[in-house]
Amino acid sequence: MDQPLRVAVTGAAGQIGYQLVFRIAAGEMLGRERSLQLNLLEIPPAMDALNGVVMELDDCAFPLVKGIVPTDSPETAFANVDIAILVGSRPRSPGMERRDLLEANGEIFTIQGKALNDCAARDVKVLVVGNPANTNCLIALRSAPDLSPTQFCAMTRLDHNRALAQLAHKTACHVSEIKGLAVWGNHSPTMFPELGSTTVAGKSALSLVDMDWYGNEFIPAVQQRGAAILQARGFSSAASAANAAIEQVRDWHLGTELVTSMGVYSTGNYGISEEIVFSYPVTCDADGVHIVENRVLDQFSREKIAITEQELVDERDAIKHLI
């Protein structure tokens, strides 16, 4: 058998982590033939809970799991890891300004970026889930100068999947019949789920829906979906976020079949500002992540993209002393 892949998950005892680690351990992310070691990072006050998670992982008797390392040290968590999923982040507390939130998370992702730089496998892939994900990802990758920025991405797969679900409901089709959809920009309420190149059962999506629904129902529904779920469940989306992380890493590691959406380090594609982490339509293969080129973007799309781009530039400016 191959060497076990080493997978690190931060915030492993949190709501998303508790959904994520069992599915990874069952082989859903890297395949049912691939053995793995799980390195689970938590902050010191959560170590008892993390030990409970480890006990439950033991109690699943997963055939693929060859080792579990619970730790509160980023250096231990990231030692020689092939994949790192950065879920843990500081949530916004009442009265906290967005700038304070960026700053508080800046510290976490500076430390973790440095630890990845110093300890991880040289070809590590790093997915940032913890919010504000795009800018946390930017801080992490700038804190890891010995790694390539292409080894880091921010999760917009949940937004992508939410957009698929909304469009499938509207057109009474199955999600598996939708192709070409993409989410642009920031994982925030400014994100732009774009239908211009999307097909549903082979037909142009924009021939099946009207612009009023697209602009005034679909886009806000995707942008505000997290709040709607929080309202219904009384808790934020954990299972669907974990599922999106699994799918995004699986596609990155094993290759995509379809166009998907990932937040990647911009080098100016589509005229977007450089040096921000921006969600684009992408495909993945053994050579890495490829931004889909030559999409036609109409005036409506360009305006929506400009708004989310500006937000990311502002976020970068707010934490520029950290990068």
Add this chain to the structure above:
Amino acid sequence: MDQPLRVAVTGAAGQIGYQLVFRIAAGEMLGRERSLQLNLLEIPPAMDALNGVVMELDDCAFPLVKGIVPTDSPETAFANVDIAILVGSRPRSPGMERRDLLEANGEIFTIQGKALNDCAARDVKVLVVGNPANTNCLIALRSAPDLSPTQFCAMTRLDHNRALAQLAHKTACHVSEIKGLAVWGNHSPTMFPELGSTTVAGKSALSLVDMDWYGNEFIPAVQQRGAAILQARGFSSAASAANAAIEQVRDWHLGTELVTSMGVYSTGNYGISEEIVFSYPVTCDADGVHIVENRVLDQFSREKIAITEQELVDERDAIKHLI
């Protein structure tokens, strides 16, 4: 493609349900080629939370999921279902006697057994997870006279997996090297995890451990594992319970590779009282569940089995007006 399999889960918005339904939807229970419909039952006060779970299931854009039916009606939930996983049950509240707990759950499982009898597919398979699982299962199957008792089982796979994990740690082997282990009796602190026919990497388990560890450490650790996890996590075992349910149904539906443990309706095998739901070593194939026969049980094992058998007889006597 085949017709979607219809799978009902009760208590679908609870802690175990929230872990379970996403993994079922991803194809972990019935295979990654098998499309399915999910019927999700909750009690009326939990319908908002259940709708949040359905929103998140939508937001996973699972290719295999062809429909989701959230409901508070057992008849709707069980209509033509091929598999029913009964997770929801009344937990013990402070000051509640065991008899009161059996009675409160007796109502739930009487209603659900009748609804399965009237509405489910004629070859439905029913797994009872909600505690007290064995006696809840007995009530359900006796409330479904048109179905065979062999179509019902109670979950002892979590206990089985917990025993595997403890033995693997003790012998410094991997869980996948252990064969023949079985849990006998009730899913309760009287259960008996038996090592008499167990091998570890081909060697007799009882040649690798001493009787003091077996009787005074291993058995109590497996029996009390749920309490230990509750203490560490602050919440009861949800992910590992959901995992066990997935594995038990998968083995039942697709067949076992190894001996496992399931609570089945006793017809007297090994001299156990009839008409209780008792965990035995079993295998599964297309013909159903088969109790492993002719195991040699020494005096120690017979004493342990008698204790858990007596508990189940007492539970049956406490609810005999319901069956």
